[in-house]
Amino acid sequence: TWLAVVFLSTSVMAVMIGLTNEELTKQSSVVVVGSVVDMRAYWNTERxxxxxxxxxxxxxxxxxxxAPRTLTVRYEGGEVGDIGxxxxxxxxxxxxxxxxxxxRPIENVAVERASDAAGAFYVVGNGQGKYSIEMNAIATRGGFSVINDNKGKVFKNVVPLNELKEQIRGVK
Incomplete structure (x- = not known):
């Protein structure tokens, strides 16, 4: 009998196929800058x-x-009571x-309570589609690792915000 023990680093949350900012832009219907004002976790209808x-x-x-002045981003995960x-x-x-x-707007409301998903958005590329903006106008993203596909893609996880916005606006 064999027992395999696997140790995973907590610094790397996920490994995924990387998307460049150009790919993220092309797959998005809207790109916004804003502030997180509220967060609420809930069970789906089936619990x-x-x-x-x-x-x-x-x-x-x-x-x-x-994009409305205030919008809701939905994602799977969170904590309700003692369950996370x-x-x-x-x-x-x-x-x-x-x-x-x-x-992008959520179109498949069957996975959630329809009333909560109406008008909501999801982040394209999951963790790759979110940059945190630091006080010095630097945009950073992280919590994941990307697979190097050897296609010459450049993944910038730290970039000045103005440079990032110019790059997004320049995508054809």
Missing amino acids: TTIYTGVTIDVREVVRGEG LRVSDTPQFEKGEDVLLFL
């Missing part, structure tokens, strides 16, 4: 999974149309945090 709704106060629409669910590649948010987000 089989937990979702979190993050309320974003939008300060700037970098690209796209149709963590999905490794989902973005993590903190109340008061300034963020740049690559977003």
Whole structure:
């Protein structure tokens, strides 16, 4: 009888195929800069999974149309009472945090309570589609590792915010 023990680093949350900022932009319907003003976790109707709704106060629409002044980002995971669910590649948010987000509207409301998903968005590329904006106008992202696909992709996880916004606006 063999026993295998696997140790995983907590510094790397997920390993995924990397998306460049150009790919994230092309897959997004809207890219916004805003602040996290509220977070609420809840059970789905069947009580089989937990979702979190993050309320974003939008300060700037970098690209796209149709983003309301206040929007909700939904993702799988969160804590309700003493029970928590963590999905490794989902973005993590903190109340008061300034963020740049690559977003698409949620279209499959069957996975959540329809009333909560109406008008909500999801982050394109999961954790890759969220940049935290630091006080010095530097945008950073992390909590995941990407697979090097040897196709010459450049993944910048720390970039000046103005440079990032210019890059997003320049995508054809």
